[in-house]
Amino acid sequence: MSQAILEDITKNQLTSDRADFKVGDGVRVHLKVTEGDKTRIQIFAGIVIARKGGSLQATFTVRRIASGVGVEKVFPVHSPSIEKIEIDRESVTMRARMYYMRDRIGKAANQVKEKRLVEAKRK
Numbered sequence: 001m002s003q004a005i006l007e008d009i010t011k012n013q014l015t016s017d018r019a020d021f022k023v024g025d026g027v028r029v030h031l032k033v034t035e036g037d038k039t040r041i042q043i044f045a046g047i048v049i050a051r052k053g054g055s056l057q058a059t060f061t062v063r064r065i066a067s068g069v070g071v072e073k074v075f076p077v078h079s080p081s082i083e084k085i086e087i088d089r090e091s092v093t094m095r096a097r098m099y100y101m102r103d104r105i106g107k108a109a110n111q112v113k114e115k116r117l118v119e120a121k122r123k
Helices: 003-015 099-102 107-111
Strands: 024-036 039-053 058-065 069-076 084-089
Touching: 039 069, 039 099
Parallel strands: none
Antiparallel strands: 024 039, 024 084, 039 058, 058 069
């Protein structure tokens, strides 16, 4: 009974446009940042290395290399502070978590097998 009540309460807080990316994809997360009385959009671009949880508690971890140092951020999928999530590149990964990317250095830290779209031209 309590599960049905929870679903009714959280139903209007879910955003449906953010569930189309997966682990291994290169994404650009547009965040609303408030500094004093001003708000601006800040972009955090990197590779999604994990997705966890479900429903309203779902989160995803994005990793990027900034000045030679690996930086990871965990974002709630349905957060109101996220303006939008853009997918830069799709990947073909066979894992649910890509924590092995933490051990990679240099160019190997950004290399993920990309999905290639082939257009079949039939005449």
